[in-house]
Amino acid sequence: MSQIKNQLAQLNGSANALFISYYTAQGEPFPNNVDKLCGPNMTDFPPFHANGTEKTKLVELYRMVAYLSASLGNVTRDQRTLNPDAVSLHGKLNATIDTMRGLLSNVLCRLCNKYHVGHVDVTYGPDTSSKDVFQKKKLGCQLLGTYKQVISVVAQAF
């Protein structure tokens, strides 16, 4: 459990820097319209209830991290193409995804060992491959804005 807490703290500590790095790399109008373009208004983001039982929280955490991990993978792919020179952003995205993979493994292990939960149904974000470039930038920014907000709540809940 301590590893999970540490990983959550690590994600929480790096989320804001990732967010800033992302919207800066997108160019105008993103840095000056963060609230409008990157607001946490994603409708399909998995819910998390901080006042639930540990089992519930772990299940919800698993769903959320699985969602984030997949979405960030798409964002990373898009940014490699769209902003090939934004090496710092790529590094932060990769590091976040790596941590999330480790966290997923630990959460699942905890669920399995303690609560005998071997499988959790997960959802993923919408397919953005058909979206235009501006929309991809915007969706990525919204995702990271939501992630930054949610991860602080999650980190405090454990």
Place this chain on the structure above:
Amino acid sequence: MPSYRLQTIRPMAFSVALHPAFLLVVLSLKTSRSEVLGEPFQLTPEILTVSTESKLQQVNLQWTVPNLTHQELKMAFQIEISRINTSNIVWVENYSTTVKWNQLLHWNWKSEIPLECVTHFIRIRAMVDDAKYLPQNSWSNWSSWKEVSVQVSVAPNTLLIFPDNKLLEEGSNVTICLLYGQYLYNVSCMLQKEPIHGEQLDSHVSLIKLNNVVFHSVSGTNIHCKAMNATKMIFGTVLFVSKVLEEPKNFSCETQDFKTLKCSWEPGVDTALVWSQQDSQSYTLYESFSGRRELCDHRNSHNWQITDDSQETYNFTLTTENNLRKRSVNLIFNLTHRVHQKAPHDVTLENIDARKANMTWKVLSRGNNYILLCQIELQHEREVIHEHNVSVHMSASYLFSDLEPDTKYKARVRCADANHFWKWSDWAQKEFCTPEAAPSQALDVWRQVRSENGSYVVTLFWKPLLKSQANGKIVSYNIVVENQDRLSESEHYSVPAPALGTQLSLDPCSYKIHITANNSVGVSPESVMVLSNDSGHEEVHEKRIKGTKDGFHISWEPTSGDALGYVVDWCVHSRDQHCDLQWKNLGPNTTSTNITSGAFKPGVRYNFRIFEKSMQQKAQLLEKQTGYTQELAPLENPEVTINNFTSNSFILSWPSYDSDFQSAFIEGYHVYLKSKEMQCHPKGKRMTLPDYWVLCEYEIKDPEQKAFTVENLRPESHYEFLVTPYTSAGQGPNETFTKVMTPDENSNMLLKIILPMTLCVLLIIIACYWKSQWVKEKCYPDIPNPYKSSILSLIKSKKNAHLIMNVKDCIPDVLEVINKVEGPKTQCIVSGNPHNEDVSMKPPSSVPTEDGSSGSVPFFFFENFTYDQSAFDSGSHGLIPGPLKDTPCQLGLLTPPEKLLNVLEKDYMKSLAESPTEETSLIYVSQLASPMGGDKDSLATNPPMPGHCSEYKMQMAVPGRLPSLALSENNSLTSEILLGQGEQ
């Protein structure tokens, strides 16, 4: 098959009633006539499909010419495109082509406005344009309008921006179209940070035209819009603006080995964009003779393999292309004219000695008839000192001569095709060093001679040999000193390099000095100097010269006609102890020279000596010349001292300057004298200053004059003066004037009188003090010796020998030992308390007196002479200030109280011992109670009040038996010691 246009048939009125068979006849006749006579006919095209490519904003039109009967016919088509409605024609284009029977024709058109935003309409008409037929004067009828639109649905509160992810070239124009959803209005857009404005096409569409777009980033340029009623929602798109593809520059191809052609060019800017919008431009080489096309593996070069040895001429087309543009350059050449020879190989240097070396090399040859041109260079310290071209077949050699010994060289060679020069090959090079040789030049030597303790101190100087003269590293300098007076005597000295001088101490004889330089190979030619007996003692006149900023022009008069040459020497640092002697050797026919040096400084005096060298190598001093490159004003004023200072004159004097420290030749001095309301000497220049001050300026034109007398001054007046030297460049610094004040006229006289007088008085006082006891003893002793008294002489004269009583004649009947308490105590009666003075009183004894009376005269001892009120009250006669009833003696002072007491004590004891019959009583007198300045009446009648006693004053004691104190007439106290009342 022939075709017919029904529209062209004009039925006659009567034909309505005609039989169809008649119509057929007519028709057949008309058709046959058109074909035969070539009459124009009309063919109306038929639009089959109208499609769109939204991304390219392109409309594709497909049509046919249905009634075409010919196999092939040249036709012209006119296509019209209207926007929004059919009457708004925005494009008309004529398109000519050869139409085959049953052919499907294509044409496309790119709209500047995204097709999603507005509906377009398209129609077409045709005209036969074939020379084989009669020219048709009119177009066919238009086809029907076809609507062209791309259907998009815009959700409420949504904005769609077209085109999306548009790729375009920098500098081009683009029209952005906005489609508003329901409830959105007043939309504003920005390109990155710049606002952009458009025109409203209808309530749901607006257009923004961007002209001359600029490249912003390979990541594209963001355009974002927001509606005024939904500011929280931002919609956007990305424009991918590419840089303009540039034409490759400096395209050229060459070969080194006839197997590969290396083509290179300058590619220009990379036009790649991200998001797979556009890769870097590609480069393709196409050779027209061989028909080969190769995609280049580098942006700026490509190696083209020569596959056909027989091909001599190549025609290359280099094409670069990206998604937006294609550019090409062409190059045609003969292969043999584009040969870039490889660098020569096997370069060696042989037979190297101090003056020459031989270089050999080989080249890559293509046959016996192939001649190369080779360029040879010899470099020394990166500078080309020799260059030569030679023709080479296979190998060659070249001899470098006139080399310098002990020198590093770099020899290099490069070659090119001699017949068709294209480019030089790379250099092939080799470095080498020539060996040393003996020094080739004699040393340039000079000397400085001075006498010291009866011998010569000769300092020899020499300049280092140039590298071209030394021919190697100088190891040492050899000096041989031959005594000309004693030829058998010669001394050898060796001075190791890099010394450039040495000092010899020689006896006062004539010498011949030989100096040579040695390196590892040999010895230089010798330099000879002769020193005669008088060397260093020559006295010649010194001449002043004027220098310039570049140096000095020195000229002299030769004294003999057989001079070997002349030498001019000088010190670089004339002000310093370190002279740094410089000299210049000049030829025999020279009588002047210019001495230049970067070390010459303004305001520094340089002294030049000109020597004439005789045939015997003896140097004789001809002249001394001294001067400045630039004379400066003096930097400091002399220190002036004032001499002979009187009330109306003084003399100013100052020391002379050291000539080496003068910043110019001093031409004189200015003396400034300043005072109030002063009269200047007629030789002076008067200037009036504020506040009635007058300044007198005196000029001393003789620089040797070092004193100036200032006269006609007023006594007891303030004067200020300044002495400053002047040169051709000006006078010295304006320093503060020195202030002086002339003394009083009588002051000297007074001084002459008062001083000796004061000294005399002082001497007298000292003498008096020193002999005061003696004088006192002599003049007014405390107890006069009756034997020495003048009275005695009177008595003696009367022959009365027994008038003076002798002590031993008295026979005491009572002897009393009296204890005396020593030390006075100060006491003061402030209150009415009685004084507890311990006074031991002895009852009066009957002491015989001289006059036989046995008056009761008491005596008492006391410790303190304080004024005693009780005693005063008791009517004791020990205190004087009361009415002196019982003691008719008067007050008087003889000596200070302490002394008096001492004397009294002494005399008292003495009197006890010697004169027991004498009365020894004391009267105690208080000074406080005795206003000495008052008269005796007041003294007697006005005794002091006790309160006055609070001030302690010196008190005195007088013997009670000595009341013979008298006040003189002038109330001053005089003293007189009386021997007894009887004698008073």
